Amino acid sequence: MTDLTHVDPTGAARMVDVSAKDVSERSALATGRLVTTPEVVAALRANSLKKGDALAVARIAGIMAAKRTPDLVPLCHPIAVSGVAVDLAVTDGGVDIAARVRTADRTGVEMEALTAVSVAGLTLVDMVKALDPAAVIADVRVEEKLGGKTGTWRRGAPAGTEGADA
Numbered sequence: 001m002t003d004l005t006h007v008d009p010t011g012a013a014r015m016v017d018v019s020a021k022d023v024s025e026r027s028a029l030a031t032g033r034l035v036t037t038p039e040v041v042a043a044l045r046a047n048s049l050k051k052g053d054a055l056a057v058a059r060i061a062g063i064m065a066a067k068r069t070p071d072l073v074p075l076c077h078p079i080a081v082s083g084v085a086v087d088l089a090v091t092d093g094g095v096d097i098a099a100r101v102r103t104a105d106r107t108g109v110e111m112e113a114l115t116a117v118s119v120a121g122l123t124l125v126d127m128v129k130a131l132d133p134a135a136v137i138a139d140v141r142v143e144e145k146l147g148g149k150t151g152t153w154r155r156g157a158p159a160g161t162e163g164a165d166a
Contacts, residue, residue: 062120
């Protein structure tokens, strides 16, 4: 079990000690999507939901969530989040969600980016549930991470081409 970073030799959960790691610029991009009905898509495009501007509320919720990730994910380090951008694009099938999180710290921000996307998606579900109680948050995943000891990683990039576009 010692190969797992968050497990000690006895199998107990632990927080990884990152104090010896160098501070470096790091960023992560995560994406996901809200899958919903054409009726909800039309209401989002017209900004006519009874609860208000769902996209603006979801954007702010995602930003706030990224900053609160260590409060939600038990072994996640509290880090200095330098920037969070949450982008929402209404499509014919729902809403595409993307979050880019940046820091200059000792560990990455993948969890913060995933949390931003997830909470933006949850917020959208809350905003549209009167019209579509079956709305789904789908495909939440890390697309890219930059910085730190391991450098660049992009989803879909062939092995050995870490700097390549996915």
